[in-house]
Amino acid sequence: MGSLEAAADSTTRGTFKAPLPNPSLQVTAEHTLKLVEAPVYLPGPAEVLVHIKTTGICGSDVHFWKRGRIGSLTVEGDCILGHEAAGVVVKCGEGVTDLKPGENLTQTGAIGDRVAVEPGVPCGKCFLCLDGRYNLCKDVQFAGVYPYDGTLQRYKVHPATWLHKRINPTFSPRLPDNVSFAEGALLEPLSVVLQGLRIAQLNLGRGAVVCGAGPIGLIALAAARASGAHPLVITDVEPKRLEFARQFVSSCLTYRVDPAQGPEEVAAEIRRLFGTREYEAPPTVLECTGAESSICTAAFTVRRGGTIVVIGTGKPTINNLPFMHLSLAEIELKFINRYNDTWPAGIACLSGGLLDLKGLVSHVFPLERALEGLVLASDPGQGSIKVHIVDDRETITF
Template identity: 70%
Template structure:
């Protein structure tokens, strides 16, 4: 999910970054309920502490975060302290897969409505929204071209020093809050972020109706990619993983899928040959697109050998900074496109249509939920694959006012 900082664009001074986007001059306010948050520290620790609550500035809204999904990147920041050149250098509230309700609007906000507060007799609920966590600068040439996901000065929730959504109260620009249809829950709204990653990858990969595809990895991103590929008309589809329980889940999630358990005693070419056998012997029916959703180097290499000649390998997963064993000449001689994505752009409206219109049902992916006060337990659950979790979410079911 994470983009890289470019050396010519240094990280901001953390003293100039607060819970919202306006820096240290932001005004704190008193909330009737505490604001518990889950923070990662520079020495790879997690702590649950109460965070300050900020008033929304111009163009901003104050949200009550109702649901936040735990992402693999949250685990990376905790366990490793970094993803590529993104380094945790101080305390930072984690979380970026989120949905919530609007409590207050700052000046200039016209697209969202806050809830009414006591002592008003007729209580009106605020708009329910999904949070697009990346806030680009809006001024660079990439933003001007509409490729704001590549903005070098993006402020991304949950990536140090920008605080994330595992807290009760969060300020966020109204522009990057998307109204939820009445039939889409907060839990589903929080799934729009990983869905957006998949949608951007699928669009860039160019899945074709009736053409074969492979999904590498049956984690949350891989399973969403499976559902989206099926909805896009790709067929046949094979999903791979080391863990048989995740493959069993994939089979119940999309019954038409073929599964392949990666064999540790085979190298990348050997596993690729076994995957290709599931498509038959004719080169033409071999997988045209491989969606690599793990970021693991050996899996990327396997994907390269799995795609048919002239096909596409789309790397969606986040991996290590340097990969040394990519089969360059195989990719070259077979004219296989090796492609990458950085997050997403302009995906929330279409994602909302997919969920609200019944094109995708991602609710079965949420296998475990935890209350906000037990967010630490949620990360421990997600970090241990033996627990059998798929998507872990942190929910806050209290009625917050301010």
């Protein structure tokens, strides 16, 4: 099994001087950020060195910076952030045959295979991995989660298996030519949504609510529309994001949440958007914020016998969940942890035109300004939707 370049591996993994510097955005245990030069590692057996062309900033990157943790995942030392990424193969380790580096751009114009990065590397041996539920592997090595360095750097070693994972022999591991690096980086948040929709089992012509108009919520809204769910309502506290949602998915309804109102009051108003009769209440709620108040609102919004899928991440504990309401109404409250077997479906959605997510990218920063991009993404009041960090330097195979 190939590993990510963990701090524990740095003393044994070979390094070399690449033709270009390797700036990286790192978080520290003291909740600070720094943009520093990182070593470039040699790919080992079954591994590939990738020139990362685009990385999206995720809310988890902000959490690791601001709070130093997400649940039991804690920042205990310096760690390169980033996990929503796509790039170009520049060097292959022993045994890699289905991915190829290109030749020097300055000589031939050819570049290596374009790939999307699936950031989690499971153990491949536990009962969950063997059952196909590798997203639940306790020993997963996930890019950008301490101590495993992420993709906010120019050069990144990653196992070939998890570079746009090939599910069957007829499915190419390469990113299709009509899918840009920006779209390739959006495959990771799209995968989160696909995992949620798989569990939610949306139905054609049945209503759904999406809580939260951040990137995950907006992708969930677009994917729910593509699945045939109707009518659709998306909620948020920020009016600018709701306006963006109306432009992004023109047939949706929006509801601005007043934080001063209680969950039952908010839920009653959301329900009225679907109609006044009990059976018209939405059978599905996709909760994309992880906020306690929003989860409680979802509990009172969904119809009796309906399903809530919590896609967002939040506090370690929730104290005010309306347990008996959920119980008496036989409401299914479900959760997801990342994704499994979603990259082929995600690429098919983008390359086939089923989803167009390019409009989500509101801000683009060069790699050398990655810190500035993360600071912007951390402040919802600045109006960003999805911030991308890009590296336009030419790709050189070596």
